[in-house]
Amino acid sequence: MKKKVLYLLISALSISALPSFVLAADDDATPETPTSSKGEYVKPTPQQTRIKGLILRLQPNYSHEIETIDDGTEDFLGLFNESGTGDPQGCVLFLHEDHAHPDWPQVISPLRRNLPSHSWCTLSIEVPDIAGRATPTTVPSNDSDSDSDNSSPTPPTDGGVTLTNEQKVFDRIDAALALIREKGYQNAAYLGHRSGAAYALKYVADRGIAGQALILVDIKTVPPASEYQLSQSIESLRIPVLDYYFDRLPSDHRFAQWRQQASNKRRNSSDAFVQIDALPDARFGNSADKRLEQRVWGFLKQNTTQSSQNKELPEFKKGLFYKSPVE
Template identity: 40%
Template sequence: MNKFTAVRHIITVLLTLSINTALFAEESQATPSNSPTSPSQTAPAENTKEYITPKPQSSRIEALKTSLAIRRLEHQIKTLEANGEPFLTLYRAALTSSTQGCVIMLHSDNEHPDWPDAIAPLRNAMPEHSWCTFAIEVPDIIKRAEPVKTTTPTADNTQQPAAELPNQALVFARIQATIDDAQAQDVSQFAFLGYGTGASYALGFLAANPSAGKALALIDIESPPNLSDYEVAQKIRQVSLPILDYYVNKTGNNQFAIWRKQAANQRTDKNTDFIQVDALPDRVNGRNSKPLLIQRVRGFLKQYTRQINQRKALPSAKKGLFYESPIDN
């Protein structure tokens, strides 16, 4: 046996031992040595393993709470309940003497109620303009590492049953619980703002509850995976409210935006405006894009909601504060 053959023989033996060890480990996990050998025997309780299911949304919300605590903003957290389950909201009161109303905000999938792209700047800016804000925790649609299932159009023209939004009953219950809480604080006017898939929820809720709000802002609306863009766009026909459709065409296909515009034109109530704005010119401004977004939303609400006069009467001036008293001779 030459030197090369001996080395090859040693490597083969080592590989064989490694494979056998791995197979033995797998068999040990699949069939523990103390597993019952007959139906009458039971495995010891101390040998049962508890497998932890990853909960990315729970982790994300806990991280949000920690971030707010570090910034000393934990007082903005308000836990409400819907369908017997608690959920997180972030509440900010209007920073003026009177309140125009409250903007209910819904974030996009796999985000949270203080997401920096759109929800956070708007929920923090609107209170300066007499609006309170309620940002609601929305359950995840797509779980991490889960394949995305999309709908495909049918070949025939038969009427298909309308599909619901994912977790629709739960999300709508959360929105209603938020409205009830705000009404308990004497808020009487509501506007809705959704970002990404959150815009689809806001649109769907107002389609089902037409009298719940006075205006709707859709920011970069996205369809959930179980609904087509066409199906989501058709919900606009059911909303007889002023709508701001502020979007950037991310896919290179304007068809979704065209369908939304067409659905708005098909509404029977011709007195409600649909304002569709391509946000791309605003976004190219970099750091100025968020102030421009705030300006768009603020201007839209100012024009299409009932406005309370914020001016205060000037105090009566006392002349003694400005003029010297006459000197008695």
């Protein structure tokens, strides 16, 4: 009797342990599908978050620097600093690198804040991200009949090349230059850092700008342009250029050589092309920032039209400002 009771108890426990879908298999009724509430997927917006955080950081003490600029289709951020002397020489327009912002701590922030003490106003503008880090990755199909991915710009058939976001960036540069003129500055120089330098170079070359100055800091190409294609833009320049780069890798050296060769083919050789391997300067801190500031200011002073500037170049360390002529 005890064995029978024990057997029935074990059988009952075994049945109760079966999954619900197994128990439902013998039931004629269709099991009710549980409803699940799924929230909407929110796509991250890293650039908007970055810019919003920058504005919140600057507003308490530097709200006077913040400019909202309209390029005709949308607003974007600019940070403006007036010349800090009584003899302004012009304005330097800054283009930051990819996935950065107009007050980026490397290169952009120290220069835009310090050049006003050397008679230059500064305007640093927001450059759109080249490729969104939050953009879903599309796996290409192996089917030869499927449409190809057209997300990247296609180089024109005339041999030129269009950078990603080129027209958008150029429209922003146009709007920034209009703001500079509105504030009473007629002379403008262009300074780009890494991918920002690529946009600055392409803009100056395509627009045929002359009589001002272009400063490239650690230039990096922007897809789909190759380094060689981008370097060829230098041949058509009619403007003094400071090419401040860091020779870390063989690719850096090769890219610098292509830029120098393109400069050697320029028709107007009177416009300076100063190429500096600044690897010894490639360190963080006040010392490196000061050297870069002196390089840029010295280049502007020697290669732009100066209007009775009172502040002279310092007598010490003149090698920071220019290369000695080859004897």
